[in-house]
Every structure is written in C-alpha cells, then in structure tokens.
Amino acid sequence: MDICLLLYWEFCKIGLFCIGGGYASMPWIQAAVVDGYHWLTMSEFIDIFTISQMTPGPIGINAATFAGTKIAGIPGSIAATVGFVTPSLILCLGVTWLLKKYGDISAIKGILNGLRPAVVALMLVAGLSFLYLSIWNVETLPEDISAVDAKGIIILVLAFAAVRRKMGVISLLAISGLLGLILGVVGL
Amino acid sequence: MPDMQNLTIRPGSGRFYWILFKSTFLISAFTVGGGMVIIPLLKVKFVDEYGWLDDKETLDIVAIAQSMPGVMAVNAAIMLGYRMSGLSGTLVTLLATILPPLITMTIIAYFYDLFAHNQYIQLLLKGMQCGATAIIINVVFNLVKKLFKKQLALPILIFLGTMIAVLAFDVNLMYCVLADAAIGLLLLRDAKYN
Numbered sequence: 082m083d084i085c086l087l088l089y090w091e092f093c094k095i096g097l098f099c100i101g102g103g104y105a106s107m108p109w110i111q112a113a114v115v116d117g118y119h120w121l122t123m124s125e126f127i128d129i130f131t132i133s134q135m136t137p138g139p140i141g142i143n144a145a146t147f148a149g150t151k152i153a154g155i156p157g158s159i160a161a162t163v164g165f166v167t168p169s170l171i172l173c174l175g176v177t178w179l180l181k182k183y184g185d186i187s188a189i190k191g192i193l194n195g196l197r198p199a200v201v202a203l204m205l206v207a208g209l210s211f212l213y214l215s216i217w218n219v220e221t222l223p224e225d226i227s228a229v230d231a232k233g234i235i236i237l238v239l240a241f242a243a244v245r246r247k248m249g250v251i252s253l254l255a256i257s258g259l260l261g262l263i264l265g266v267v268g269l
Numbered sequence: 270m271p272d273m274q275n276l277t278i279r280p281g282s283g284r285f286y287w288i289l290f291k292s293t294f295l296i297s298a299f300t301v302g303g304g305m306v307i308i309p310l311l312k313v314k315f316v317d318e319y320g321w322l323d324d325k326e327t328l329d330i331v332a333i334a335q336s337m338p339g340v341m342a343v344n345a346a347i348m349l350g351y352r353m354s355g356l357s358g359t360l361v362t363l364l365a366t367i368l369p370p371l372i373t374m375t376i377i378a379y380f381y382d383l384f385a386h387n388q389y390i391q392l393l394l395k396g397m398q399c400g401a402t403a404i405i406i407n408v409v410f411n412l413v414k415k416l417f418k419k420q421l422a423l424p425i426l427i428f429l430g431t432m433i434a435v436l437a438f439d440v441n442l443m444y445c446v447l448a449d450a451a452i453g454l455l456l457l458r459d460a461k462y463n
Binding site: 134151172188192215266 | 338392445
C-alpha cells in the first residue's frame with residue numbers, strides 16, 4: 082500500500098510541474114522515475130517514450146501506467162495515473178473558475194512566459210541523456226569516449242537526416258528499429 | 270450544423286452521459302498522436318454533431334489546456350466536461366480519456382517484461398531508441414532556434430541559466446522551474462513576451 086501512496090505522490094508532482102506536454106514531460110519523469118527512485122532504467126524509460134509514439138495516449142499517462150505496473154502491478158498503475166491527473170483536475174477547474182470571476186490573466190501569462198524557455202532547457206538536458214545512451218549505451222558521458230556503439234551512431238545520423246526531411250514519426254521509428262535489427266544481426 | 274435528432278439529447282440526461290463517455294473513450298483509444306489530434310475529434314463530436322458547446326468556448330478551452338501543466342488532452346477533457354455539465358461531466362470525460370491508455374499500457378508493461386530480454390527485440394528497441402533520440406534532438410533544436418530568433422534577452426537568459434544550473438550544478442528541476450515562474454510573474458508580463 083505504501084508504495085502505491087508514494088507512486089501517487091511522485092506522479093502528482095510530475096503532473097504539477099510538467100508544462101508544455103508530450104516531450105516536455107520527459108525531464109520530470111526521468112528525474113523522479115529514473116534518477117530519483119531507480120524504478121526504471123534510462124533504457125526502459127526511452128522504450129516507454131518510443132512505445133508512446135506508436136500507441137494511443139499521452140506519454141505522461143503512458144509512463145505513469147508503465148512505471149506503476151512494473152513497480153506495483155495494476156494497483157500501482159492506477160495510483161500513478163490518478164496521481165498524474167490530480168493536479169490537472171484541480172488547476173483546470175480552478176482556472177476555469179478564476180477566468181469566469183476575474184477575466185484578467187496577465188499574471189498567469191507572465192508565469193507561462195517565464196516557464197517556456199525553462200522547459201526548452203530541461204528538454205535539452207533530457208535529450209542529452211538520450212544521446213549518450215544511443216552512442217555509448219550509458220546514461221552519462223563516459224570516461225572513455227572512444228567506446229562507441231557503431232550501429233547506434235549510424236542509425237542516429239540516418240534518422241536525423243530523415244527527421245530533417247520531415248519523415249513521419251511512426252515510419253521513422255519503424256525503419257530505425259529494423260535498421261537496428263539488421264545491423265545487429267550482421268554483427269556491428 | 271447539428272442533426273435535429275441529436276439536439277434532443279441535452280446535457281445532464283442519462284443518454285447524454287453515455288454518449289459522452291462512449292465517444293470520448295473511443296476517440297482516446299484509437300487516436301495516435303496526442304492532444305492536437307484528439308481535441309479536433311472531440312470538437313467534431315460535441316460541437317458539430319451534438320451542439321453541446323460552441324466554437325469559441327472550445328477554442329478558449331484549448332488555449333488554456335495548452336498552457337496548463339499536465340497532459341493537454343486530459344486538461345481539455347476536464348474543462349470540456351465541466352463546461353457541458355459541471356463536475357459530473359468532468360468526471361465522465363476524465364475517466365473516458367485516461368482509461369484507454371491505462372489499459373493499453375498495463376498490458377504492454379506485462380508484455381514488455383516477457384519480450385524485452387529477447388536478443389532480437391533488444392536490437393529492434395535499440396534502433397528505435399536511436400530514432401527517438403533523433404526526433405527529440407530535432408524538436409529541441411527547433412525550439413532553441415525559435416527562442417534565439419525572437420532576440421529577447423530575458424527568455425534567452427532564463428534558458429541558458431536553467432541549462433547551466435541543471436547540467437553543471439545538478440540543481441533540482443523543481444527549484445529551477447519555481448525560480449523561472451517567479452521571474453516570469455515579476456518581469457515577463459509585457460505582451461511582447463507572449
């Protein structure tokens with residue numbers, strides 16, 4: 082039961098602080114679930130992110146459910162997911178009420194203007210951990226930076242070129258996966 | 270224009286709640302691509318088919334949903350439900366939005382443990398991880414470019430300061446965001462920052 086309460090509370094905090102949705106929720110989930118409690122490894126976390134791109138549903142909910150299930154089964158998945166949406170529920174109803182009553186929201190706009198650049202910085206930091214894992218299969222910059230994963234670099238470069246040419250997310254992920262399989266079987 | 274027959278189903282009736290639940294659930298279950306895809310579909314249902322909301326209300330809600338913390342689709346569902354029939358409407362739309370991903374991901378989480386240790390699945394996932402990395406790096410790259418293009422000193426300082434605080438000094442993300450929110454509240458209320 083305790084673990085469910087902890088899951089609820091941690092995902093409450095994630096739900097409160099992840100502003101900007103989707104990609105912007107990753108640094109928060111990573112901070113709590115990967116770095117903080119070690120409930121998931123970075124690799125599992127990126128798998129959730131990848132799976133989320135191809136399954137219906139927002140990444141925040143998907144990560145909450147996935148982490149919750151792995152840690153405490155179905156009760157855990159419910160606790161984490163309900164925790165994740167609790168701040169939304171309170172804040173959205175609160176703002177709807179405030180807007181009805183006062184109408185002026187320049188203070189809220191100011192706060193959001195301050196948060197937007199911060200969110201970009203946090204996403205950049207999360208992106209760096211993704212990059213380390215792709216190139217070196219570790220979560221932080223390794224001491225021996227020559228121990229690279231060749232197939233990781235090849236796929237990364239090709240995928241980046243494809244993204245810049247606006248390839249769709251799902252076909253990109255599918256092709257990257259196939260490339261990983263082929264290069265791995267060939268022996269790179 | 271809403272169907273005349275549909276107009277007889279008014280918010281608050283039992284049939285209203287059933288249709289509300291069923292349509293939100295199905296849209297959430299089968300829509301890949303997140304909030305920006307889910308919300309237009311909800312709009313088609315509630316505004317165009319049933320006339321439970323009008324266009325302007327929906328657009329206002331989307332604007333707020335986007336800027337609130339949490340998941341945009343969930344935020345929008347909460348507020349759309351509230352606008353249509355108060356707290357009970359919120360409860361119905363919220364449940365119908367989060368149940369499908371909850372069910373899908375619980376199944377995938379069980380399935381994942383069984384398959385993730387298979388060598389071929391691992392290679393597949395490794396490839397997909399690299400693809401995902403390219404996607405996220407591209408998203409960040411575009412956002413940073415946009416931020417610098419605006420040439421406003423304070424937002425750029427917030428970006429650099431937050432990045433250095435987290436990368437070099439390992440400052441807790443939560444303190445960073447609270448500090449940046451305070452800066453925004455005090456200094457960034459001018460319309461040029463919107």
